[in-house]
Structure formats: C-alpha cells, structure tokens
Amino acid sequence: MQATCFVQTIKERCRVCYTCVRECPAKAIGISDGQARVISERCIGCGNCVRVCSQGAKQVMDGTQNVARLLRKGAPVAALIAPSFPAEFEECKYEEVVGMVRALGFRYVHEVGFAADLVARCYRELLAGDDKTNYIATTCPALVGYVERYYPDLVPQLAPIVSPMVAAARVLRRLYGPEVPVVFIGPCIAKKGEAASENLKGEVAEALTFSEFRQMLSDAGIRPETVQPGEFDPPWCGPGGLFPISRGLLQAAEIKEDLMDGKVMATDGRTNFVEAVQAVASNSLDAHLLEILCCNGCIMGAGMTVNTTLFWRRNLVGRYVQQHWTESRKRQWESDVARFSHVDLSRDFSAYDQRIAQPSRDQITGILKRMGKTKPEDELNCGACGYDSCIQHAIAIHFRLAETEMCLPYTIDKLKDTVKQLAVSHQQLVNTQEALMHSERLASMGQLAAGVAHEVNNPLGIVLMHSHMLLEQADKFPEWREDLDMIAEQADRCKRIVVRLLHFARQNKAVFRMVDLYKLMLHAIKAYPFPDKIQTRVESNIRNPKADLDPDQINQVITNIFSNACDAMPDGGTLTVTIDGDDNLVWFSVQDTGIGIPRENQSKIFEPFFTTKQIGKGTGLGLAVTYGIVKMHRGDIYMVSNNDPSEGQTGTKFTVKLPRKAPDE
Numbered sequence: 001m002q003a004t005c006f007v008q009t010i011k012e013r014c015r016v017c018y019t020c021v022r023e024c025p026a027k028a029i030g031i032s033d034g035q036a037r038v039i040s041e042r043c044i045g046c047g048n049c050v051r052v053c054s055q056g057a058k059q060v061m062d063g064t065q066n067v068a069r070l071l072r073k074g075a076p077v078a079a080l081i082a083p084s085f086p087a088e089f090e091e092c093k094y095e096e097v098v099g100m101v102r103a104l105g106f107r108y109v110h111e112v113g114f115a116a117d118l119v120a121r122c123y124r125e126l127l128a129g130d131d132k133t134n135y136i137a138t139t140c141p142a143l144v145g146y147v148e149r150y151y152p153d154l155v156p157q158l159a160p161i162v163s164p165m166v167a168a169a170r171v172l173r174r175l176y177g178p179e180v181p182v183v184f185i186g187p188c189i190a191k192k193g194e195a196a197s198e199n200l201k202g203e204v205a206e207a208l209t210f211s212e213f214r215q216m217l218s219d220a221g222i223r224p225e226t227v228q229p230g231e232f233d234p235p236w237c238g239p240g241g242l243f244p245i246s247r248g249l250l251q252a253a254e255i256k257e258d259l260m261d262g263k264v265m266a267t268d269g270r271t272n273f274v275e276a277v278q279a280v281a282s283n284s285l286d287a288h289l290l291e292i293l294c295c296n297g298c299i300m301g302a303g304m305t306v307n308t309t310l311f312w313r314r315n316l317v318g319r320y321v322q323q324h325w326t327e328s329r330k331r332q333w334e335s336d337v338a339r340f341s342h343v344d345l346s347r348d349f350s351a352y353d354q355r356i357a358q359p360s361r362d363q364i365t366g367i368l369k370r371m372g373k374t375k376p377e378d379e380l381n382c383g384a385c386g387y388d389s390c391i392q393h394a395i396a397i398h399f400r401l402a403e404t405e406m407c408l409p410y411t412i413d414k415l416k417d418t419v420k421q422l423a424v425s426h427q428q429l430v431n432t433q434e435a436l437m438h439s440e441r442l443a444s445m446g447q448l449a450a451g452v453a454h455e456v457n458n459p460l461g462i463v464l465m466h467s468h469m470l471l472e473q474a475d476k477f478p479e480w481r482e483d484l485d486m487i488a489e490q491a492d493r494c495k496r497i498v499v500r501l502l503h504f505a506r507q508n509k510a511v512f513r514m515v516d517l518y519k520l521m522l523h524a525i526k527a528y529p530f531p532d533k534i535q536t537r538v539e540s541n542i543r544n545p546k547a548d549l550d551p552d553q554i555n556q557v558i559t560n561i562f563s564n565a566c567d568a569m570p571d572g573g574t575l576t577v578t579i580d581g582d583d584n585l586v587w588f589s590v591q592d593t594g595i596g597i598p599r600e601n602q603s604k605i606f607e608p609f610f611t612t613k614q615i616g617k618g619t620g621l622g623l624a625v626t627y628g629i630v631k632m633h634r635g636d637i638y639m640v641s642n643n644d645p646s647e648g649q650t651g652t653k654f655t656v657k658l659p660r661k662a663p664d665e
Helices: 019-023 048-052 064-072 094-104 112-128 141-150 152-157 164-176 190-196 210-220 248-252 270-281 310-324 327-339 361-370 390-398 408-472 478-505 517-527 551-567 622-632
Strands: 007-009 029-032 035-038 058-060 078-081 108-111 182-186 206-209 264-268 289-293 513-516 534-540 546-549 573-581 585-591 636-642 651-659
Touching: 007 035, 019 029, 019 048, 048 058, 064 206, 064 210, 078 094, 078 164, 094 108, 094 210, 108 112, 108 164, 112 164, 112 248, 112 289, 112 327, 141 152, 141 190, 141 270, 152 270, 164 182, 164 190, 182 190, 182 210, 190 206, 206 210, 248 264, 264 270, 270 289, 361 390, 408 478, 513 517, 513 551, 517 534, 517 546, 517 551, 517 573, 517 585, 546 551, 546 651, 551 573, 551 585, 551 622, 551 651, 622 636
Parallel strands: 078 108, 078 182, 182 206, 264 289, 534 573
Antiparallel strands: 007 058, 029 035, 513 546, 573 585, 585 651, 636 651
16 A cells, blocks of 8 residues: 555644644654654544644645546546535535536536445444444544554454445446546545545545635636536435434434443544544454544534534534435435445455554653653653653654654753853853953053053152152251152152052063962962951862962962952951862952942942042052953952941952963963
8 A cells, every 4th residue: 555645744834833743643743853744654634734733834635636637628527525515615505516516517416425325224234234243434534544554453343335435436437337537525635545545446536625626616716606506416315414423324324322232332533533443452342333533523524614613514414414304305315225225335445554663661761861851750741742641752752753852841941951051151241241341441541551651750760869869968958858758758659659550551471380379379378468457267178279370470469359358457357268179270269357348339349540548548450450460361350249237247259260271372
C-alpha cells in the first residue's frame, strides 16, 4: 500500500502552536526545526488538523482540477452527494443544490443516502447470521485507516462491507455502466484516501469536500438563484439519510443498542474512537458490532464549511429525511432496495502497519532528563506539547517526531535562564560603558592636568627657590619670619599638588610579575602609619594568593584606600582586610567602621578632583588614580557604603578584583 498525503502544511502560515499535534489521533504530525509537517504514512485523513488550525496552515490536496478535466471531456459524469448536505447547504433548498451540481456539468446527481440503506441492510444481515465475530463497522474511512495502520491485528474484525460512498458507486455502475466516472461530494477528507486505496481503486474517480465543491461553484459564478432547480436522480434515500449522524447506521439498520447486554455499541469523536479501538484490542470490549466515527458524526467532518452547532446540523439532516419519508417514497424505496439487493457490497482490507517499536526505559529517561525531568513529579503531563504525557512526548522525540522545545515548562525554564544571562550581559555592558566613559574622562582630565602642571611648574619653582633663599636670611628680618614660613609652606604644598597632577596624568605602563597578594597586603599594612585609635585585622581565605600584578601600583591602590579609610575614622575604629580568590581571580576588600559616604556622593567618588575633605586636606585624585590602576590590570573595583546609623553599622567597603594572569598586550 502506498500512502498519499492528502493534507500538507503551509510553512508560511504555520505558527507551531502544536494544536494539530494535540488533535491528531494518529500522531501523524511531526515537528522538526520548529516546523510542523504531516507524515503521509501515518495520516488517516480524519481532518482534525485542518479543522482546528486557526491560521489556515493545513491544506487539503485539491481534487477540483481532476473533476474539471472530467467535466471538460463532455462525457457523462455522475455526482454522489453525501447525506450530510442539508447541514452544509442550509441557505438554499435541496432542489437548488441539485441544480448547482448540474450547472457544473454533471449529467447525473444521486444521493448517497440510498446506498447507505443498502449498507445498513448488510449490517443487519451480518448480525443476524451465525458468525460470532465481533465486528467493527467500516462506514468511516478514517477509522479503517487507523485500524490498518496502528492495530493491524484487528483487521479481520473490520466488517467486510463497503462504505455508503463505494456502495453508491457500485449502484451507479449497475445503472449506467462502468464507463461513467463517479465523483463523490461530501464532508470527509478521508474519503479521498478511500477512493485512492488499492482495494477500491477505480470505484470512485474523485472525492471532493464540500469546501472544494463551493470553490468550484464560486469559480464558475454559480449561485442558487441563477440555476434551474432539479430533483435527485432515483433511487432516493430512506432512513439511510441518517448515516451522517452518530448512531444513524444503527437506526437505519433497525439495530437496537441495548445498554444492558452491550452487544451493540456506538461511539464517536477524536478521543472516544481511539479509546474504543484500544478497548477492542485489549479484549475489554465484547460487542458484536461496534460503530465508530472519528468525528462527532459526518456532519462535523473537516470538509464542512459552516460554523453551526452539532445539534442544529443534526436537526437539519433529521428534518430532511423526515420530510421525504412519505408513503409514496417509502413504496418506491422498498422497490429500489429489492432491485439493487444483489449488488456486491463486500470488500477486503489490508494491514499497513505503522507501529513503531517502543524505546527502552533508559532511552526515555535520558530524553526526559534532557528536558529537566529527573523525578516523576517533574512530569507535569500538561499537554502543551500536543502529547497526553511527558513519556509520550519523549517517545515522539526518540523517533524524531517531536522536539524538546515543544515542552512548555522546559522552554519557560530555558527562557528564564536566557533572561538571566541577558541581564548579566546587560549589566556587564553597562559596567563596561561606564568604565569606558570614566576612562575617557580620566584621559581628558589627565591631558588637562599635565598641561596645567607643566605650565605651573616653572613659575612655582622660582617661587620655591626665592622663598627658601629668603628663609635663609630670615634671621636678619625677624618680623618677616612668619610670613616667609607661610610662603614656603604653601609653595611646598603647591609642589606636592603639581607632583600629584603629574602622577595622575602620567600614563604608566604596568610591569607584571608573579606576586604574593597576601604578603603584599601585610607589607602595606606594616608600612602605613595607622593612627593608634585604629585597629587593623587581616583575614585570608585563599589557598593560592599569587597573581600577575604590578606590586608598586597595587601597593599605591592599597595605600590610597587605607588613607581614605583613616580619614573616615577620625575618632578611631576597625579596619578589616579580607583576601580571597578562585581559579581565575584574586580579590581583596578593605572595610572600615567610619562615617560612610552619603548616597548622593557615591557615584562620584572615582571622578578626578572630587573630594569631601576640607580644603588643604585632599585633592580628589587618590581614588581616580586607584580606579585607573585597577582598570589597567583589567580588574574591577566596587564600593558599598552606609552613612545612616539607623540602617546598621556605618562604614565603607572597597573591593578590588584582579585577574590571576596578566592581560595580553
């Protein structure tokens, strides 16, 4: 048996919502590279995917061109109208429907409902015989396809009776001969597969859905009011017109569904029909006849175009059959049934096994683990992927019918991780941008400072020289001594400021070598003149304190931070130094118990010339130089401070992080 794909996905429209996966009873929808596709070998043509796709991304194979070619030949062509047509064409009379079919070029227009009466009679005779086989009714081609593919062991239990469509084609062959092609028009996509199947090849030339039929009418400009109304060609239908309604077969065949003995049962719908077949396969259902429809009756077929409710459609079909079941029609119907009672309505079925071997438990566990499902409680079975359980989803992944990204909880977790990573990257970008802007400011300020320092240095040298010369002769003029001391002191202060400016402006190149940070810190603490009121404490949490550093410049960083900490603790306090690191970084923190830095000043502390110290106490260059040295080492410096006693211990903590390996040139 060769599979023909009657439903395809329009990639441009598919939004990969997995609705088609969820609604497909055969799981014939595969997802690969984020794109849904219909697997022709597995598809049973039920049309659920077509009906539920809100984007119109499922396209049914078009049969209109084949029908148009048949009609253009000019030879007689017969049309078979499915008994669900009253539910489809509510807007017009049935005579106008017949007239539109003839206007398209069909010579003969027949109701499938009469053939359904013949089929119903066969089922009644099947149950009345001595055969004790438990049969599954075969009026629904999607159900037949499902059994042939996924329960081939049940093929012998398929009732060996053709569907009403094929029965009607055989009646027309008796009427008009085998040379008249027959076209079926109805609500079912699976009829296309039935018409093309090997076991029924040549019975029906083409099967159109009502949707395709309406498209042909639209293309030809045919409307109900523009055609000559007509009557169906006999033989006319009787109770067989109820076939498209669930349990219509049973009523037409006068077979009673007794809920007490359970020998005859009927069910319909996507979920029920699968469960019913499973029940038969597991021998938990002992029904002599089981009528199963994949849809909620043929009136709900995917080839219908109307949006009315199930119950209204049932009403329309039932009303049509009731209105035409008159005494005269009944007598004619009985005569026609007897006339065509010898038409062969038997058929064979062929298994087309599409079952796949189940993966091992270890394989399923591995797939679940990839989706973050390591425990049974992680298997939410939410159905968002289109599968009823996480295990079924894992099995589909194993056979490459699905992807891990279809799991909504897994995708949400991945999305959260991505958002976190983006947040970290964003923060790194912000920090880098701030560092770049700060470096640009430092460079600009450095150029300005260098220019000012060099311009001031020459006249300042002269002032210093003459002030010290005058001091040497101050004994001759004791009344000038105090003024000369002040001039010399302030000139020396200016000299120190100029030196700092030059140091700030100078672009020193770091000379890296392997340094023991712990020993460097101990040496810095020992060398710095801490006031007696300040207690120092060192905590080392690092096993390997060595890193590629410029010890002189890092010592200056430590000294500058110590200086600020001491200035923040005029009444004494505790200065705590902590050293730590990992495989890639080393870092140290200097925390004081001082007065803290106001929040409005915390964003400015690394800016050149910004200082909160009194005039003459600081230049605002210490932390700016510190920042530049740290960045030269490709490191980072952070500050946390609190100056509000109501919020806890006041003080400031500086943390300097440095790479273990020297940066490449």
